Amino acid sequence: DQKNKFIGQQFDACASWWTQGPDATLQIELARDMGYTAARFGHVMFPENVYEPALECAELLLQGVGKGWASRAYFSDNGSTAIEIALKMAFRKFSFDHEVLVDFLGKDTTEKCIELKVLALKGSYHGDTLGAMEAQAPSPYTGFLQQPWYSGRGLFLDPPTVFMYNSKWILSLPEWLYSKIVEHKDITFCSRDEIFYEERDSSDLASIYSSYISQNLLQNPGLKVSGCIGALIIEP
Template identity: 75%
Template sequence: MTWQKRQETLFGGRLLSTNWYQKRLLLLLIQDGQDNQFITQQFDGCASWWTQGPDATLQIELAREMGYTAARYGHVMFPENVYEPALECAELLLEGVGKGWASRTYYSDNGSTAIEIALKMAFRKFSFDNGLLSDFPNNSRTDKSVQLKVLALKGSYHGDTLGAMEAQAPSSYTGFLQQPWYTGRGLFLDPPTVSLSNNKWNLSLPEGMHCKNMIKKGMSFSTRDKIFDKSRDKSDLTGVYSSYISQKLLQYPGLKESIHLSKVLVECL
């Protein structure tokens, strides 16, 4: 089946411009069987998974650069080598998000090991900021009485490597058959959820977040963009969220002198 036929089967109409579609992944120009044209928006539910962050234009550029590089180098190990694009990227990161606190840039070739690196960086910074390194002057002593844990969301997924799995809530994927070493090193909160029903976006709160004076208004939205509008930071629900988080932190039995929540880990939206 050709790409054109697949589009007809998928959308019940004819895709007028394949190139136009490739450049704007979320907008499709469709012509139905009665020659009526319309534009429909498609929501990419997997856009937060590791490699799909760049837009369509940047994806083409990245593919071209990777092909050019692959034709020149078989394998490059960063510990002893560097090439100009990677160096420029590192400098931009240090002058941007890392300005004022970071002095190194770590590269990873996949999402789960990137999470492992992020965990190491966060734990190191937390330990330094809170004086936990003062007991390790020779950097050779290990003290298992100090435990560093994460604050994350239930239902989240960060990757399949051991550290990434430890930073997620218990699920069928962390059971003994799949991850026999799993302990779950963190406090995992129930997040609000959003659903689309009858052309309305509805916000649902987890059971632990409900209260007697629960706010009924502001739970339904006409568009997805209104849910993520920054003006909602001043809504009444913000107080509900803050109260819920504070309550869970106070109730968490793991917070002791030797146990620290040292990293917040949240999947991108």
């Protein structure tokens, strides 16, 4: 406060998507931990080093969401770069599994063997770096004024969205579903948790979704020079 010459405690209520959730108590705890970390570490290069907080975080991830299938974790300084790294790993695994690398090693290394694309959602956003923007559907943010190099290297599916109206959660269906007969109970919910119930996996609506995805995938079969799907991005 410049007028009264004292520092007042404030809550950052508009801290973008990443830190908007913490309440006033957790906000103070986060600030304390970040200050403590900044005082201990100036800069840590991950390629050849590790430090305790990162190691503990990786272990928690492998014991939690990665339990049973993941064996390692990687860190990035922002979401856009994380997407770039994930795409590199996914494309390399795809190339290895389909012996694209074997074919490539036998040719001139300046020659591109195949155009790899992603399977992603329309309306999604992954960041502002070139590869991340290529992995999203056309939008005003990918237009020439913002991204002159954009071509859109992917198959982009039109997903449903959710919104609240009159204290009810409503499933908003994409245009391709308008011609389908959908019951009111399949698109109206009393709570957000109901939307994610496993029982919905056997609903008529789930079958329609599955059929739509399959039809789109059938239009992009196999390995071909014009492009094939080498990675899946499930991010809105």
